[in-house]
Amino acid sequence: MIKHSLQKTAKASLFTALIISGSSLKANPIKGFLTNDPIIKVGGLKFSDLNRNGKLDKFEDYRLPIEDRIKDILSKMTDDEKASLLIGSGIPGFSTGATAFDPSQDKSKVPGAAGGTNPIKRLGIPAVIVSDGPAGVRINPTRPDDKNTYYTTAFPVGTCLASTWNENLIKNVGKAMGNEVKEYGIDVLLSPAMNIHRNPLCGRNFEYYSEDPLLSGKIAAAMVNGVQSNGVGTSIKHFVANNQERNRMDVNEHISERALREIYLKSFEIAVKESQPWTVMSSYNLVNGTYTSARKDLLTTILRNEWGFKGLVMSDWFGGYSDFSGENSAFKKDATSDVTKQLVAGNDLLMPGMPNQKAAILENMKNGKLSKEIVDLDVSRILALILKSPVMNKYKYSNKPDLKENAKITREAAAEGTILLKNDKNTLPYNSKKNPLAVFGITSYNFISGGSGSGKVNQAYTVSLIDGLTNSGFSIDKNLESLYKPYVDEQGAIEAARMKKDGILAIPKRIPELEVSKAVISSQANVAEMAMITIGRNAGENADRSVDDDFNLAPDEVNLINNVSEAFHAKGKKVVVILNIGGVIETASWRDKVDAIILPWQGGQEGGNSVADIFTGKVNPSGRLTMTFPVKYEDTPSAKNWLGTPPGNKPKDVNYEEGIYVGYRYFNTFKVKPAYEFGYGLSYTNFEYSDLKLSSTKFSGKMEVKVTVKNTGKTAGKEVVQLYLSAPDKSTDKPSEELKAFGKTKLLQPGESETLTLTLNSDQLASFISKRNSWIADAGNYKISVGSSSTNIKKTANFYVGKEIIVQKTNPAFAEDVAFTDLKSK
Structure with a gap:
């Protein structure tokens, strides 16, 4: 999202527009939290006299159904008040004439929050506060003239959380995150982000969960349920197909209805049905010629009518402004998004809220282009959220969440999301402390806790790898440390200063590796017990990754791995690589040169401790990949049409020609061998699968699948059991398994067993048949494959569907604006 992040740089299109237009933003602090309301006593109960009229109005009576209270408020609101509620309260932290965000100018209730709604002061309706983000609450950690601190917990990034495959654990993470939301006076957390990993180069994949919609939806639902158990809201985003950052506000994505429904919408459908988030955030991009924030088929027909969503939809920040950095910039004098189309479509709240939008709403209400019915419907959804918010219910937030307890949860989640990619000859776990460890790689000394942009968190500390190892009783070679530390401190400070200057949308740059001579490496091989090399990657909002020096290792990194491996192997000593990354990188060309590879992702503020827990075996790795690692980038199915046309920084059109064949659906179906397959991950123990049983071999609407897993090794551990289905392809082509x-x-x-029960329903058997506007499960034979990854199948079974099942009829949607052909498997 673009929030208080607009910077005075050549690349900052928002400020370019601001300067050209000669406009400026005024400080717009969020107000409306009334703490001294008069009290009305009725029947022995106390009620706040919000509008101070001396009587109990219906909307003030918390005993009444929320629908009755909303109707009463609507009857009392003026058109101006309704228009004010339909737009956000602006961007906290901007002052008159500002050309960059200045935290000292943020006088809002929660400095650093992303924005909120406008209060209706006459009626005593308070403003709700919304805040980023996906890896933890993002607010300013310090405030002017305030000696207190307001740090929040940096939780693991989305890729790490999803790699746990543990819904209960994610719910606990959500509970901890929601506690911080509530105790810092925030009403809605703008999270989780849950777009599909269409391509490994997407700059925000670290925020997102997976290439698979089922896994993405289940993890998102668990997170939402955890956060909202605190009585605060969430916002699942970005709805839909925000799968690239380049020209994200104006790119037109051409996607077939089948690919949308089976891949890009399905995860949101699962999250909506299983968790009912308070809000959904529409994305920036266009789909088939129309902005998502103005698509009624998306926001009303599908989201509300087909899925039963009950909350409100908000736009992403400045969503729906065509040619945002040019003629229609939000900062142009007369510019506005097409508010009528957005509100009619069901995009209830326009964020962050601009004066021109309010003016357009009022004008269109006056001239009849925007009906009272539409306005009242959108306003009512916003009021429904306000009425159940902590601020409306006078919650006395403490500004003191339990950060110590939440750090423990973070460490646990980061360790469980860590994936062991390689472990030759039981290199790990490792506990010998006879001699120091030789720790190479600048990221070992400056661990990356998470990505940049709106997903960044302002935490109090980050545990580096060397800190984590030291905390676990290892000694780090001081000679090597003395080489790295000054370089890391100097280069890190330069990069931090650049990032701060460029603002929250600053694009992270890789700091080149320190050149360590072969002589120094050789001397380390003589004295150290083992070598560890950390490869780091950072990414974030507003830019996508590159193939060279990002997806592929840079030459300095390749040289480091080659030189260290050669020297240490010559002495019979092991080399372990740590991948402190947020998304997929190439591994096939160098993995055979090292003995073990640990993938801890970006594990939040406790990342170094979590890696040490895995390294020592305190925690047995049970993370599994939620995306495919290709042998080379070109193997990715979307590589041919990634980012779209024309080439350059302003692509206008992207054809999703791979259709439903995203990730493992492509690799498995078209038999393209990956470096590491979807679902892959090693353990320090072994598991045996047995007794695969189906409740019936003839499907009749629901089926239970039972399988027993036994730990046959010598170490306690957890196993992820994955069920894949191969369906008959009578009605359309289908992936080989899903x-x-x-x-x-x-x-x-060791020696213990557990029987897991997995459930299949009709909708899980069905594919979307566009020409029939229906989800249909074909008649015929189905194959169940149960295993530890998408290719490591342990047990199989078959069942039969006797007659075609029409699971759901849908309304036509997403008419294609250009002709293109989806990839087919036959």
């Missing part, structure tokens, strides 16, 4: 259910065992002791 993930349809999964479960995770408890911590199994």
Whole structure:
């Protein structure tokens, strides 16, 4: 999202527009939190006299149904008040004439929050506050003239959380995150982000969960349920197909209805049905010629009518402004998004809210282009959220969440999301402390806790790898440390200063590796017990990654791995690589040169401790990949049409020609061998699968699948059980297999077994048949494959569907604006 992040740089299109237009933003602090309301006593109960008229109005009576209270408020509101509620309260932190965000000018209730709604002061309706973000609450950690601190917990990034495959754990993370939301006076957390990993180069993949919609939806639902258990809201985003950052506000994505419904919408459908988030955030991009924030088929027909969504839809910040950095910039004198189309479509709240939008709403209400019915419907959804918010219910937030307890949860989640990619000859776990460890790689000394942009968190500390190892009792070679530390401190400070200057949308740059001579490496091989090399990557909002020096290792990184491996192997010593990354990188060209590879992702503020827990075996790795690692980038199905045309920084059109064949659906179906397949991950123990049983071999609407998993090794551990389904392809072509259910065992002791029960329903058997506007499960034979990854199948079974099942009829949607052909498997 673009929030208080607009910077005075050549690349900052928002400020370019601001300067050209000669306009400026005025400070717009969020107000409306009334703490001294008069009290009305009725029947022995106390009520706040919000509008101070000396009587109990219906909307003030919390005993009444929320629908009755909303109707009463609507009857009392003026058109101007309704228009004010339909737009956000602006961007906190901007002052008159400002050309860059200045935190000292943020006088809002929660400095650093992303914005909120406008209060209706006459009626005593308070403003609600919304805040980023996906890896934890993002607010200013310090405030002017205030000695207190307001740090929040940096939780693991989305890729790491999803890699746990553990819905209960994610719900606990959500509970901890929601506690911080509530105790810092925030009403809605703008999270989780849950777009599909269409391509490994997307700059925000670290925020997103997976290439698979089932896994993405289940993890998102668990997160939403956890956060909202605190009585605060969430916003699942970005709805839909925000799969690239380049020209994200104006790119037109051409996607077939089948690909949209089966891949890009399905995860949101699962999250909506299983968690009912308070809000959904529409994305920036266009789909088939229309902005998502103005698509009624998306925001009303599908989201509300087909899925039963009950909350409100908000736009992303400045969403729907065509040619945002040019003639229609939000900062142009007369510019506005097409507010009528957005509000009619069901995009209730326009964020962050601009004066021209309010003026357009009032004008269109006056001239009849925007009906009272539409306005009242959109306003009523906003009021429904306000009425159940902490601020409306006078919650006395403490500004003191339990950060110590939340750090423990972070460490646990980061360790469980860590994936062991390689472990030759039981290199790990490792506990010898006879001699120091030789720790190479600048990121070892400056661990990356998370990505940049709106997903960044202002935490109090980050545990580096060397800190985590030291905390676990290892000694780090001081000679090597003395080489790295000054370089890391100097280069890190330069990069931090640049990022601060460029603002929250600053694009992270890789700091080149320190050149360590072969002589120094050789001397380390003589004295150290083992070598560790950390490869770091950072990414974020507003830019996508590159193939060279990002997806592929840079030459300085390749040289480091080659030189260290050669020297240490010559001495019979092991080399372990740590991948402190947010998304996929190439591994096939160098993985055979090292003995073990640990993938901890970006594990939040406790990242170094979590890696040490895995390294020592305190925690047995049970993370599994939620995306495919290709051998080379060109193997990715979307590589041919990634970012779109014309080439350059302003692509206008992207054809999703791969259709439904995203990730493993492509690799498995078209038999393209990956470096590491979807669902892959090693353990320090072994598991045996047995007794695969179906409740019936003839499907009749629902089926239970039972499988027993036994720990046959010598170490306690958890196993992720994955169920894939191969369906008959009578009505349309289909992937060779698709993930349809999964479960995770408890911590199994050596010799211990557990039987897991997985469930299949009719909708999990169905494919979307566009020409019939229906989800249909074909008649015929179905194959169930149960295993530890998408290719490591342990047990199989078959069942039969006797007659075609029409699971759901849908309304036509997403008419294609250009002709293109989806990839087919036959």
